[in-house]
Amino acid sequence: MRILLVNPNTTATMTARIGTAARRVASASSRIEAVNPPDGPVSIEGYVDEAFAVPGLLRILRRSQGQWDAYIIACFDDTGLEAARCLGEAPVIGIGEAAFHLASLLSNRFSVVTTLSRSVAAIEHNLQRYGLSARCSKVRACEVPVLALDDPASGATARIAEEIAAALREDRSEAIVLGCAGMAEFASELSSRFQVPVVDGVAAAVRLAESLVGLGLRTAKIGPYAVPAPKAYRGQFEADSF
Amino acid sequence: MRILLVNPNTTATMTARIGTAARRVASASSRIEAVNPPDGPVSIEGYVDEAFAVPGLLRILRRSQGQWDAYIIACFDDTGLEAARCLGEAPVIGIGEAAFHLASLLSNRFSVVTTLSRSVAAIEHNLQRYGLSARCSKVRACEVPVLALDDPASGATARIAEEIAAALREDRSEAIVLGCAGMAEFASELSSRFQVPVVDGVAAAVRLAESLVGLGLRTAKIGPYAVPAPKAYRGQFEADSF
């Protein structure tokens, strides 16, 4: 099984870290490659970053169609997820939705701990769209920027732990979803420490992608995810046209 | 990985068929055993059957705690799912919820085709509780009883196919969920025929159970799924007490 994990930002060190995290949880029979586009923001924090990350993401998916059994979008905002689903039949999983769905199988209510409060509204809108708003008690921000997560000086784990403690104390939540691809490696330790399920979206997406491929399930191609009709694209995006 | 699939009705031939369907989609490293309780209805069609199926189901789960990595409840109503989650830390997956979650990753909207119209309201309530009502356009009934599904004379596949055709024509659905454990073996052929994803809950649950186990995720044990406090049970259920 070949799974392409796309980190939609352009920070290769983060891509490598996410790839490692993904391979750690993948089945033996899976080959996971982690890539990122050359074009776009170094991290995705808010709607503008999302907008400039999507073209690069879609190009990777489009050019590689047929070579991979499934795709993972490794940004917790599920950046470009719906456009990505239009590009082919291979399943595409966002790490945000993956985490939400698995957390829903383990708990009645969960809280999310993400990076910056700027992203809270976008995550809430995704939950609303997926239908899982009522399963999420609260989306919390630890206010550590994405690229500082792996800098020990940022105090990221301490800040995340504080928010988890607050969630368990105040939100009536029974499980935690980590709200950034860059938090993948903290999940296991935090779960041990707080004795609640702590769901990382990267790991969740790897397993869900393997599940769909293993079952021969592919993206629905009638309705909103149908392959786009051929159409002229102009200027900088001329080559991106179908 | 050891997964115990419990068919909560008492029809051993159906249990065997579901077990076969489950093993067909399981990973090589999984050992799946399919069992059913000795006590309870021969099929589950409506709230009364559910009520008398749950004690037997829970006994199986309780007595086997520690021997299995995950449990699957192989009835599309997700009979007894929440009580089952209270019995231990090993994940418990209902085939209804499994199918709904996977269909949500493949389509914007799906329809369900179940057996009898008597069960439609219960399935709708499950969708509401899981949060996925808005993802399901319609729950349809083919009006073939559970135990007639594998009787060629019942015309079950023709009836299911009619409802799928109606769903694609009238519901604006892009994918189909088969709403009974006994329909597992029809999924692949129906998907080929209608060229849309057809999701079978048994297969979906096997893969989701493997996913949760593979990730070391366990049921949240604070809140509603906490292990029951010790308490006297009386009469016929005396031995079922904690």
Added chain:
Amino acid sequence: MRILLVNPNTTATMTARIGTAARRVASASSRIEAVNPPDGPVSIEGYVDEAFAVPGLLRILRRSQGQWDAYIIACFDDTGLEAARCLGEAPVIGIGEAAFHLASLLSNRFSVVTTLSRSVAAIEHNLQRYGLSARCSKVRACEVPVLALDDPASGATARIAEEIAAALREDRSEAIVLGCAGMAEFASELSSRFQVPVVDGVAAAVRLAESLVGLGLRTAKIGPYAVPAPKAYRGQFEADSF
């Protein structure tokens, strides 16, 4: 008018107390009998207890069909309510739903005070299913177990009063619903003390049952509450089959 009140747990002293509370509010023309099954848990606190309480409850209803004009299920979780409705045409009222409906006629928003926090999610799901979630500001737990409610040493009334005070201060609620059959006798005093409507489900259910019987209204028998089709039940539940 003959009303059978079923306490679905097996604690006869509690059944007697509930019966007394019910008779105190019943019309002169009503004959109320309070019973409990011989089989099942001594109190219902969480999903597992519910599961083992339902068979005994349903047997009582089934065997007594035709002898009673209405049935009351005297557990605030409305244990087994939907299955019970399938057994006949006589109305079946849960004390939880009864309290929610009456509180909705008296206030814009109410809070619930129940026993253990373990039960909060189940009550919230009932509110969601009945449609009345938006009318309930919050479900609070006083953390006194069911069987300690009538033990003066438990400090139950003080704890309930604390939660009512908190509800009026913090929830913007205007009325209170007592969330356990065992709290029935506290309603009147608490209402006087806090000068807000305090609704007890047992009393509410008695009056609603009398209302439905008085109006000749019976349970809808098409759709999900239709009488089950005849079917074999096996083992311990063989005699429970239709």
Added chain:
Amino acid sequence: MRILLVNPNTTATMTARIGTAARRVASASSRIEAVNPPDGPVSIEGYVDEAFAVPGLLRILRRSQGQWDAYIIACFDDTGLEAARCLGEAPVIGIGEAAFHLASLLSNRFSVVTTLSRSVAAIEHNLQRYGLSARCSKVRACEVPVLALDDPASGATARIAEEIAAALREDRSEAIVLGCAGMAEFASELSSRFQVPVVDGVAAAVRLAESLVGLGLRTAKIGPYAVPAPKAYRGQFEADSF
């Protein structure tokens, strides 16, 4: 028990008919008086009629405070219900809400059959506000004006029966709510004919009012239903001021 039923339109013959229907279902110990204001529209069909019916209705309630144990507003739009609740502590029940609540105890889903399609939106808004929208499959109009309901030449019962038949065939409803005070006398015959619960709001409100009074429950007087603060009213409404 003294219950004042107020028909908020000014058609005394209709008031008399509703009063008769109410007394037919009341308990022996209840004294029901039916009145209507001298000021306002002869029937209530739409928002403008509602607006001009409310002052007369409120005057009746206000002047009679202390003389009655409960009030019923006998218009299916529940005209002026919330203002009426502010006027005192005695419970006030609208016949629309009464019917919706009782139908929710008897069925999973019901349909409403009202008079004119002009009123459908207002009824839907009431259902939304009470929280019971999801319990109502559809609000249907038979297109017979209120004052023609008791004119045999209007063919009212035939038109209502047609809509009930359509509801049972198309809406997946299991019970029917009659959506006008003037339909009270048809309920029993329609229920026999269609073999489903047919709920009349007048009867439902009488029983609910008796229930609340019998339980000593009164309207919450903190929050939106608090008694208005004293304030000058001018002109035609000078005397209506507190």
Added chain:
Amino acid sequence: MRILLVNPNTTATMTARIGTAARRVASASSRIEAVNPPDGPVSIEGYVDEAFAVPGLLRILRRSQGQWDAYIIACFDDTGLEAARCLGEAPVIGIGEAAFHLASLLSNRFSVVTTLSRSVAAIEHNLQRYGLSARCSKVRACEVPVLALDDPASGATARIAEEIAAALREDRSEAIVLGCAGMAEFASELSSRFQVPVVDGVAAAVRLAESLVGLGLRTAKIGPYAVPAPKAYRGQFEADSF
């Protein structure tokens, strides 16, 4: 463009102040007249005041039909809005809905600061009906009565500012809606002070009314806003009949 702004209470000084506020934001080509009915409460605080304000409001609209291009109802409860829409084709805008709609174009979530807590539930119901509940984080009350707003001794601006500060600190709101026509003149200063959008409904309604008129858009006259059929009104309201 001729716009009639109707203050539905009977306090002429308040009407004059609102008129001034409205003219300050109107386009040069608009002629705005502010009036109030002679009959009804001096301020609208709660459901009873609303009920006695509506007849006077409707009379003004009805008698002036044809003379104005649009109407504004200058009470934040949108008193009588739906009945007003039935009276003709000219658009009718409530200042509450106007403010909610414009705030939704400027922010993801807003808070409302109104006068008395008694009115909070009515505003919440309006938000629910318009569909904008999820856009409003919280409705807050500053507990200053309507007619004290322009009395410097009331400390109104300080109280409103306190609630705005609390909203920005606690509600995760990004914009503020002022919840009373009498607060119109505070908007600009509060917006400067808190550096967030502060939306006044009077100003919002003027611009929306101009927008609809400018586009030739008129109220839908099929369905609930159709002109009432001719019908007798009696007593005090005889002349109000169609």
Added chain:
Amino acid sequence: MRILLVNPNTTATMTARIGTAARRVASASSRIEAVNPPDGPVSIEGYVDEAFAVPGLLRILRRSQGQWDAYIIACFDDTGLEAARCLGEAPVIGIGEAAFHLASLLSNRFSVVTTLSRSVAAIEHNLQRYGLSARCSKVRACEVPVLALDDPASGATARIAEEIAAALREDRSEAIVLGCAGMAEFASELSSRFQVPVVDGVAAAVRLAESLVGLGLRTAKIGPYAVPAPKAYRGQFEADSF
């Protein structure tokens, strides 16, 4: 007042037509310029086209900040609306949201008629996000591609008229929203023909933009629409960085 209308597709003839339609409804004091990006798809039909239209759109907004009082995004999907709001304080209005908000002021329920069924889900999600789903009865597609709308041979107006007729007959809608910028010029004729409000988003957005500017209201800059923090963008998008 200076308003920049951005057609996010790259078809200049369509831009010109939309600009003409916008100027026709603008106030005398408004200067409206219509532009489109040089980079991107010639029309926007589905998620992939949206993704490649947004960078060009955002560049136009960003480079022109300070030169315009408000921006209109002239694509009915409200392409890139949230990212656009992050770029500055000047209000940004999508033509979809503009039409939904104005239609909500004129009718209880409306239907949308858009171009291709591929776009229906995206429009439904926008309605859900704005909160206005319950105000929209149905989103209908006339199945005429965007660029064929002004080709008389496409039969576009006839197809749109058919869907309007169906909406009025089947959806219980009272008003129509035209679901594509390219339909702007049909609104007036269709409104006359069907005698219901027909709302065009381009016109609606012009008036709403003028309203917000006239009132001095600007986009909330705390929370999700805050200006992005400075950050490196790479490759093709290097110059797009803050």
